[in-house]
Amino acid sequence: MIGMNAVPSFSRPADGGVMFRPGPSESVHGFGQWKDFVNNNFPWLEHRNYSGGLFEAEVSAFKFGDGALTMINADASEVIRTRHLADRSESGYIKLVWQLSGDIQLEQDNRRCHITPGQTTVCDSTRPYRIRVSDNAHFAVLMLPHVACPGWERISQKLCGQQLGDSATLRATFGALMALSGAGLGGKDGVGETVLHAVQSMITSSLHQAASELGVPSLNNVRLHDRLNRAQQHILDHISDPGLDPDDLASALCMSRRSLYMLFKECRLTPSKMIHDLRLERSRQALDDISRPNRKITGIAFDHGFSDCATFSRLFKVQYGLTPSEYRSRALSPRLSS
Numbered sequence: 001m002i003g004m005n006a007v008p009s010f011s012r013p014a015d016g017g018v019m020f021r022p023g024p025s026e027s028v029h030g031f032g033q034w035k036d037f038v039n040n041n042f043p044w045l046e047h048r049n050y051s052g053g054l055f056e057a058e059v060s061a062f063k064f065g066d067g068a069l070t071m072i073n074a075d076a077s078e079v080i081r082t083r084h085l086a087d088r089s090e091s092g093y094i095k096l097v098w099q100l101s102g103d104i105q106l107e108q109d110n111r112r113c114h115i116t117p118g119q120t121t122v123c124d125s126t127r128p129y130r131i132r133v134s135d136n137a138h139f140a141v142l143m144l145p146h147v148a149c150p151g152w153e154r155i156s157q158k159l160c161g162q163q164l165g166d167s168a169t170l171r172a173t174f175g176a177l178m179a180l181s182g183a184g185l186g187g188k189d190g191v192g193e194t195v196l197h198a199v200q201s202m203i204t205s206s207l208h209q210a211a212s213e214l215g216v217p218s219l220n221n222v223r224l225h226d227r228l229n230r231a232q233q234h235i236l237d238h239i240s241d242p243g244l245d246p247d248d249l250a251s252a253l254c255m256s257r258r259s260l261y262m263l264f265k266e267c268r269l270t271p272s273k274m275i276h277d278l279r280l281e282r283s284r285q286a287l288d289d290i291s292r293p294n295r296k297i298t299g300i301a302f303d304h305g306f307s308d309c310a311t312f313s314r315l316f317k318v319q320y321g322l323t324p325s326e327y328r329s330r331a332l333s334p335r336l337s338s
Helices: 031-041 083-087 152-159 168-183 190-213 222-237 246-252 257-265 271-287 297-303 309-320 324-331
Strands: 009-011 019-021 026-029 046-049 056-064 067-074 077-081 093-101 104-108 111-115 120-124 129-133 137-145
Touching: 026 031, 031 046, 031 056, 031 067, 031 077, 056 168, 067 168, 093 104, 093 168, 104 120, 111 120, 120 129, 120 152, 137 168, 137 190, 152 190, 168 190, 190 222, 222 246, 222 257, 222 271, 246 257, 246 271, 257 271, 271 297, 271 309, 271 324, 297 309, 297 324, 309 324
Parallel strands: none
Antiparallel strands: 009 019, 026 056, 046 077, 056 067, 067 137, 077 129, 093 120, 093 137, 104 111, 104 129
């Protein structure tokens, strides 16, 4: 299996670009093995090989909380998410791509951007996109579910396929995630959880700021982002409570129910949808946990606030296109081994 705790490091050369010095990683030999790796980590995509010979890549990945950071050094290739494949997507993911060396061309929403070392772009897994990678390109991909960035639906159509402006915050975000991977702090407790919350807030702020620079009316205050993140954290802290509702969120944020709904309306969300989506996303992660293959699905449902397994199964299939048992069977299927 591809190594999940490799630690990359970065330095900034004199020309202002970013140099990547790889830590422990795994080699991929041949385009077939590369396709397996990509589809295990970024399902589902079509592939094109432009290497002109035996395809080679070095990869490392680190999973944390709701997302994953993957470092890739690969020969020339292309991945395409067609409309058909996008419709098969189990859930929506934000994909931040940070170029370390070489270059990448990304297309989405009838826009095309070309990023070089030190530059960042973003795409959305629920819509078609295309990424073409130069030979020996080195890049990082940060994947987060939509719910990790409150208001993503509001800014996504404007932001995807654009080169993001130079952002010290985004650079700090990647640095914090690399520190997490190096310290083995990907769990939910202690320092690791604190850093993950900070990272999520930084990403939300950076993406909304980038959207504002591209003409999306600004949410206009850090306090709004902070309240949305506090609301999300309150849901996660009480996710096993089937009675959790918008009134509980309003009380936790010290505001009226009406003010709570006005807050969420700015991001084209509702409190109930955030609760619903977080319950399902955390349940999906539990089903995807190969370290606990015998955990009962009924227990997962109850642990995430669902009152009965039938309701959980129905809602899960609506969200992800598979029943919980079907999803688990696929999650536990053999994965790429080195």
